[in-house]
Amino acid sequence: MHVLEKAKKPLNALKDSVVDVNAVNFWLQKFNPLWSGNQALGKIVQKENAANEMVSLTIQVNRLFKIGEAGQHHPVFARVNGIRYERTYSLTQLDDQHVLLSVKKVNTGIVSTWLVEQAQVGDILEFGQPFGDMTLVSNSTPLLLLAAGSGITPMLSLLKAMSKTKQIAEQPIQLMYWVKYHDDAAFKLRFEALANQYPNFKFQIFFTQEDVAEPRLNAAHAAQINNIEHSTVFACGPSGFVTQAEALFDHAQCFMSEAFSMSPIATDEIGFVNVTLTQSNKTISIPKGQSILASLEQQNIKPNHGCRMGICNKCACNKVEGSTKNMVNGSQNTEPGNLLKICVNSAQSDLVIDL
Structure with missing residues (x-):
């Protein structure tokens, strides 16, 4: 009987390791660091x-x-x-x-x-799982890509995909890219190669803080674009850049954008407001003018979140009542029962939110 019990123990250990995904991953990655049961x-x-x-x-x-x-x-x-x-x-x-x-x-x-x-x-x-709506559209309209700083990375992805499907050979495409200095320009050789291979692909890089500084995105740049009413525009960069792009090209046939950081919005907001969290039955005081997510984290409350850019929706919750301001574009919302992205919104009044 004692021998039988000892024989069962390794089987039980194996069974437990199969059930425990973390244990499975641990042993798999001893053989190959890329092996995993669920990662x-x-x-x-x-x-x-x-x-x-x-x-x-x-x-x-x-x-x-x-x-x-x-x-x-x-x-x-x-x-x-x-x-x-x-x-x-x-x-x-x-x-x-x-x-x-x-x-x-x-x-x-x-x-x-x-x-x-x-x-x-x-x-x-x-x-994790991919997300975001700034993806290619299935039409042949002229395409304008606007990027600032590291906002160039999704544009590279788009151009790579269009090269693979040969869409880049059939569609007029213009890339306009803003950086501070010459050394900040990424993928310049890749874009030059594309321009040499595809006559309908054009690109410009603007250097805004060199000794001879070039202007940031403005109406003069928009005036260079012909037939914008029948064009698709993608914009990616800091929120101030994206907001300016949307204002200049709001009459485009299609406009899509993503902001990867929040630019400061001029405000004279001071003071604190109360936020009631319905699920945790707490009421706390947070400052105006700061993202709700950051304010909660400062009080050791850890809501679910992801990108901190207002894109992935992991932090989104229902706003039962109260007024908020979007820190990306400055828009205010006073309507009850709206979806609230707490990473890119600040409180303007007392709030009740489902957290």
Whole structure:
């Protein structure tokens, strides 16, 4: 009987390890760091400089990785000093097993700094499901791509996809790209190669802080574009850039945009408001003019969130009542019962939200 019990123990241990997905992953990754029962993983196989304080990482992905449509974003999970962080980046598909992740270092950015300065070939990253609506449309109208800073990365993804399907050979495409200095311009050689190969692809790069500074996006740039009423416009960059693009090209046949950071909006808001959280039965005081998400985190309340850009909707909740301001475009909302993205909205009055 004693022998029989001892024989059962290894079987029970095996059964427990099969049930415990974390244990399965642990043992699989002893053989191959990309093997997993449930994780979309990628291994850095090449790292190269793309521009000043910007790197491009070629990543080999496993069978569980799902590439999004060109122009979409992916949650990327990285461990820095033992802590798991989630950030959002646009990826470019290179082939069935490889994607390109391009990252610009952000001041005080924990993950971007680690990826640019410390990440090495062989390091493993985890990926979430892709999201975002700035994807290719199935028409042959002229296409205008507007990018500022690291907003160029989804544009590269779009152009790569159009090259693969030969759409780039059939559709007039113009790329206008703003950076501070010459050293900040990423993928310039790639764009030159596309322009040499496809006569209908044109691109311009504007340098806004060189000794001879070129102007930021303005009405003069919009005046260069012919037939905008029958064109599709994509814009990606800081929120101020995207807001300006929307104002200049609101009469385009189709306009799609994504802002990857919030530009400061002039405000004289001071003071605090009360926020009632219906699910946790709490009422707290938070400052006006600051994102609701950041304010909650400062009080050790950890709502679900992802991109912090108002794109992925992980932080969205129902606003029962109260007034809020969108920190990307400055619009205010006083209507009850609306979906509220707490990462890009600040409180203007006392709020009741379903958190």
